Amino acid sequence: NLPNIYVITPTYARLEQKAELTRLSYTLQHVINLHWILVEDSYTKTPLVTRFLQKSRLSYTHLNVPTPEEYKLSDTDPNWLKPRGVLQRNAGLKWLRDNFNPSSGKGVVYFADDDNTYDLHLFEEMRFTRKVTVWPVGLVGSLRYEKPIVQDGKVTGWYTFWRPERTFAMDMAGFAINANLLLEQSEAKFSLHVKRGGLESEFLTSLGVTLDDLEPKANGCTKILVWHTRTEKSSLKNEEKMVRKYGKGSDPMIEV
Ligand code: UDP
Numbered sequence: 001n002l003p004n005i006y007v008i009t010p011t012y013a014r015l016e017q018k019a020e021l022t023r024l025s026y027t028l029q030h031v032i033n034l035h036w037i038l039v040e041d042s043y044t045k046t047p048l049v050t051r052f053l054q055k056s057r058l059s060y061t062h063l064n065v066p067t068p069e070e071y072k073l074s075d076t077d078p079n080w081l082k083p084r085g086v087l088q089r090n091a092g093l094k095w096l097r098d099n100f101n102p103s104s105g106k107g108v109v110y111f112a113d114d115d116n117t118y119d120l121h122l123f124e125e126m127r128f129t130r131k132v133t134v135w136p137v138g139l140v141g142s143l144r145y146e147k148p149i150v151q152d153g154k155v156t157g158w159y160t161f162w163r164p165e166r167t168f169a170m171d172m173a174g175f176a177i178n179a180n181l182l183l184e185q186s187e188a189k190f191s192l193h194v195k196r197g198g199l200e201s202e203f204l205t206s207l208g209v210t211l212d213d214l215e216p217k218a219n220g221c222t223k224i225l226v227w228h229t230r231t232e233k234s235s236l237k238n239e240e241k242m243v244r245k246y247g248k249g250s251d252p253m254i255e256v
């Protein structure tokens with residue numbers, strides 16, 4: 001009985017959503033004892049995601065919660081202005097607090113955005129998390145990677161350009177937590193009201209974690225096993241032109 005990995009993924013409707021979810025689900029299908037908590041940023045569970053999950057062959061929970069309009073990033077905002085996926089991750093945490101039973105086995109929680117790229121070895125690195133495991137993240141912070149600085153097996157600081165003085169200067173993809181921590185710290189959650197780059201650090205602080213609790217993984221934080229990839233927005237500029245030129249555009253019944 002290996003510990004279960006609970007992956008919490010916020011997701012929102014956009015042209016590229018199904019492509020992202022397809023790639024992520026194919027990664028997760030290779031990991032044993034994994035439960036996917038997919039949380040839609042929406043007022044209702046959408047038919048696209050509902051059907052997608054039914055066909056996925058994964059053990060999953062489908063949740064939804066909308067981000068209030070005033071907390072949504074608009075197309076013209078710089079991407080660091082507001083944190084994304086906050087209420088969705090919190091909904092995942094609430095589901096775990098209601099459903100995770102420590103007497104039926106150990107659990108690990110990982111926050112996996114839908115657009116990142118995950119090496120399968122990452123999941124085995126996090127599986128035996130005692131409190132909090134940490135590792136480098138590639139292609140983030142306008143650097144080749146960001147990483148915890150490790151000395152004699154302990155995290156002593158952060159290799160990041162931006163605000164390395166943050167208590168936990170990590171991207172969301174850079175850590176996993178033991179599920180018991182959620183039960184011990186029943187109020188810990190993500191906040192909508194954090195300053196730039198403070199989301200992860202303030203969450204881990206609310207969990208009552210200290211630097212000393214961090215367990216460096218990925219060969220002493222020297223291996224990149226996750227990449228903060230971002231998908232280019234697809235253009236639809238020929239859709240209208242198609243109609244004008246040929247009198248017929250794409251079939252709305254074909255799901256993309
Ligand atoms: N997300 C969301 N609602 C939004 C924007 C993003 O639920 O309005 C999700 C998104 O699907 C992803 C996570 O939040 O799983 C992080 O968003 P994104 O990848 O856009 O952030 P970035 O990579 O720019 O930090």
Ligand code: MN
Pocket residue numbers: 113115116228229230
């Ligand atoms: Mn992303």
